[in-house]
Amino acid sequence: MTVPEMYGSLVFNDRVMREKLPKDIYKALRKTIDTNSHLELDVANAVAIAMKEWAVEHGATHFTHWFQPMTGFTAEKHDSFINPVGNGEVIMEFSGKELVKGEPDASSFPSGGLRATFEARGYTAWDPTSPAFIKDGTLYIPTAFCSYSGEALDKKTPLLRSMEALNKEAVKVLGLLGNTGVKSVATTVGPEQEYFLVDKEDFKKRMDLIFTGRTLLGAKPPKGQEMEDHYFGALKPRVSAYMHDLDEELWKLGIPAKTKHNEVAPAQHELAPVFDTTNVAVDHNQLTMDVMRKVADKHGFVCLLHEKPFAGINGSGKHNNWSMTTDTGVNLLDPGKTPAENTQFLVFLMAVISAVDNYADLMRLSVASAGNDHRLGANEAPPAIISVFLGDELTEVLKSIENDTFFGNKEKVTMDIGASVLPHFFKDTTDRNRTSPFAFTGNKFEFRSLGSSLSVSGPNVVLNTAVAEELSKIYEELKDVAADQMTDKIHSLLKDRIAEHKKVIFNGNGYTDEWVAEAEKRGLYNYKSTPDVLPVFVADKNKKLFTKHHIFTESEIYSRYEILLENYTKTIHIEAKTMVDMVNKQFLPALMEYMDQIATSVSKKKAVCDSLSVNAEVRLLTKLSGQYDSISELVSELAGEIETAEGLTEALVAAKYYQATILAKMEELRKVADEAEELLPEDVLPYPDYAKILFYV
Numbered sequence: 001m002t003v004p005e006m007y008g009s010l011v012f013n014d015r016v017m018r019e020k021l022p023k024d025i026y027k028a029l030r031k032t033i034d035t036n037s038h039l040e041l042d043v044a045n046a047v048a049i050a051m052k053e054w055a056v057e058h059g060a061t062h063f064t065h066w067f068q069p070m071t072g073f074t075a076e077k078h079d080s081f082i083n084p085v086g087n088g089e090v091i092m093e094f095s096g097k098e099l100v101k102g103e104p105d106a107s108s109f110p111s112g113g114l115r116a117t118f119e120a121r122g123y124t125a126w127d128p129t130s131p132a133f134i135k136d137g138t139l140y141i142p143t144a145f146c147s148y149s150g151e152a153l154d155k156k157t158p159l160l161r162s163m164e165a166l167n168k169e170a171v172k173v174l175g176l177l178g179n180t181g182v183k184s185v186a187t188t189v190g191p192e193q194e195y196f197l198v199d200k201e202d203f204k205k206r207m208d209l210i211f212t213g214r215t216l217l218g219a220k221p222p223k224g225q226e227m228e229d230h231y232f233g234a235l236k237p238r239v240s241a242y243m244h245d246l247d248e249e250l251w252k253l254g255i256p257a258k259t260k261h262n263e264v265a266p267a268q269h270e271l272a273p274v275f276d277t278t279n280v281a282v283d284h285n286q287l288t289m290d291v292m293r294k295v296a297d298k299h300g301f302v303c304l305l306h307e308k309p310f311a312g313i314n315g316s317g318k319h320n321n322w323s324m325t326t327d328t329g330v331n332l333l334d335p336g337k338t339p340a341e342n343t344q345f346l347v348f349l350m351a352v353i354s355a356v357d358n359y360a361d362l363m364r365l366s367v368a369s370a371g372n373d374h375r376l377g378a379n380e381a382p383p384a385i386i387s388v389f390l391g392d393e394l395t396e397v398l399k400s401i402e403n404d405t406f407f408g409n410k411e412k413v414t415m416d417i418g419a420s421v422l423p424h425f426f427k428d429t430t431d432r433n434r435t436s437p438f439a440f441t442g443n444k445f446e447f448r449s450l451g452s453s454l455s456v457s458g459p460n461v462v463l464n465t466a467v468a469e470e471l472s473k474i475y476e477e478l479k480d481v482a483a484d485q486m487t488d489k490i491h492s493l494l495k496d497r498i499a500e501h502k503k504v505i506f507n508g509n510g511y512t513d514e515w516v517a518e519a520e521k522r523g524l525y526n527y528k529s530t531p532d533v534l535p536v537f538v539a540d541k542n543k544k545l546f547t548k549h550h551i552f553t554e555s556e557i558y559s560r561y562e563i564l565l566e567n568y569t570k571t572i573h574i575e576a577k578t579m580v581d582m583v584n585k586q587f588l589p590a591l592m593e594y595m596d597q598i599a600t601s602v603s604k605k606k607a608v609c610d611s612l613s614v615n616a617e618v619r620l621l622t623k624l625s626g627q628y629d630s631i632s633e634l635v636s637e638l639a640g641e642i643e644t645a646e647g648l649t650e651a652l653v654a655a656k657y658y659q660a661t662i663l664a665k666m667e668e669l670r671k672v673a674d675e676a677e678e679l680l681p682e683d684v685l686p687y688p689d690y691a692k693i694l695f696y697v
């Protein structure tokens with residue numbers, strides 16, 4: 001099969017629909033997809049029949065509604081197409097009702113208290129804007145998941161709502177700017193995904209990787225990531241075979257993957273797809289993470305998507321490239337080539353900058369997790385402070401608008417935004433500022449604070465909604481302005497916005513202490529950890545934002561807040577307990593065994609000749625013995641603190657205790673254990689060390 005033949009071969013895409021559906025049905029479905037209009041049951045029935053036929057032709061025997069509960073993973077419930085018709089015979093059946101609606105038992109998914117007030121039943125509803133596909137002999141139907149009374153229980157529903165909010169506000173603003181031909185605006189996303197590959201046999205021996213996805217102990221290897229090329233060579237053939245297979249599997253699913261081999265840390269890689277409409281991109285990223293794990297297993301690897309699998313080695317993130325596109329095919333963050341396009345660009349650009357400034361706390365919240373706390377602000381990922389990188393050129397343009405000087409001209413002259421033509425901002429990879437959390441890269445913004453395992457839904461819900469809000473404010477300010485006043489009014493609106501929000505623009509090095517101090521002076525948020533930032537979800541200004549645009553109801557906000565707190569606490573709880581086990585059952589016994597070996601060799605030496613020196617052995621034994629004492633003391637303290645934490649009933653108090661006390665103790669314990677590990681011979685540790693995992697594949 002050639003690549004073009006393979007591409008999308010397992011997707012019920014537009015080409016297949018056109019081929020398989022009667023013309024009127026195709027048109028009706030297309031209308032639903034393009035305009036979000038209601039789908040009639042007779043259309044659904046006809047689509048279901050065509051979908052089933054196509055799926056069966058491609059070897060599918062089952063179908064499943066595929067959804068994204070608030071755990072951040074995906075869920076599915078398989079049913080077969082088989083329907084007995086008597087005489088021991090069956091037919092393959094699939095109805096419009098089965099396509100459109102499912103009823104999984106919602107009680108096995110977190111609801112953050114929503115379920116207490118409602119029935120345990122949940123509904124999944126077909127999202128026709130994301131194409132169905134076949135995986136492992138099953139027809140997958142992307143769906144939204146909600147409770148019996150319609151409260152969102154998933155990550156797709158708020159995303160679709162936020163896209164709709166932005167669509168509505170953007171079209172209104174475009175109308176005022178004279179761009180009345182635009183019927184809809186969609187946001188687009190291209191998520192770049194980082195990951196580690198480790199050998200399956202190594203993985204299986206590490207309790208910490210199995211239970212927590214990251215290593216909780218482990219001395220640094222003699223060589224770190226600075227030498228990656230050398231060691232990378234040995235690993236390459238297996239990895240490229242993996243990547244080849246991964247590409248093919250993704251292509252079949254219509255995911256336009258472009259793999260790259262260029263990550264910083266050893267055993268770390270990146271995959272970037274071509275961007276797509278946001279909800280399709282979110283579905284595809286979830287699917288990509290699934291397929292990465294599955295293909296890894298086939299190749300004797302385990303794919304680690306944790307944000308920080310190895311201390312001292314760069315962790316993994318995800319870059320969320322984001323923009324807005326009209327149904328007429330115009331990227332609204334492209335500066336354009338004519339004055340009218342420039343004005344439009346500047347208005348939308350300022351909407352984004354204001355959104356980030358006003359809702360930086362929510363953006364920080366949207367990337368908060370126990371795993372990502374190890375990265376943000378740790379000089380390998382953007383700082384926890386959210387700021388915008390614009391580059392010098394564009395920053396100059398905004399400055400001249402603010403100060404009424406022509407771009408590059410010192411004299412004060414009112415700058416006529418309608419008449420000036422902005423320089424075209426070509427994507428320039430050389431002056432990319434890797435330390436910025438939110439960077440303008442020529443015709444899109446790149447939100448770089450996401451962790452590798454995160455569903456990209458949340459950050460995009462926040463972006464879409466915050467920008468929708470700023471656009472709605474712009475619309476309110478402009479809607480009653482007379483046509484001949486419009487240019488002036490837009491000009492002063494931009495000036496005001498720039499003056500108010502330029503504090504969030506920062507083109508310098510985000511890793512420095514100076515920036516932290518400067519950001520504080522500017523009054524920017526700096527939430528260092530997940531428990532610090534989670535309460536902003538329920539802050540009045542943010543509740544107002546989400547409820548105003550119908551993204552979340554107040555109870556949906558509280559349910560999500562609960563779940564985030566619970567996830568955080570559970571994650572650290574499992575890590576702490578795993579660490580206690582690993583230290584007690586593996587590390588301390590290994591240490592003891594080594595001390596035994598040394599003691600034995602001392603007595604043997606003495607037996608041979610009493611005057612032989614055993615100074616070195618005694619010194620080592622003394623050191624190890626001291627470390628053994630400290631480790632066993634620290635591990636029992638940690639166990640005690642876990643017990644204390646288990647007794648904490650208030651969710652935020654518990655989360656803070658895990659962050660401030662338990663994580664700190666884990667670090668203390670790890671430090672001593674890692675020092676001891678450096679003294680241990682390779683064969684006494686019952687699990688592979690960093691060097692083995694990272695370099696010897």
Ligand code: ADP
Nearest residue numbers: 188189190191272273274275321322323331444
């Ligand atoms: P890099 O950041 O590694 O230099 P690129 O800038 O080429 O790579 O692209 C990064 C990602 O941005 C890709 O997934 C690409 O598809 C995506 N992208 C490009 N244009 C847009 C857009 N208008 N909206 C959203 N994502 C986009």
Ligand code: MG
Nearest residue numbers: 192319321446
């Ligand atoms: Mg990038």
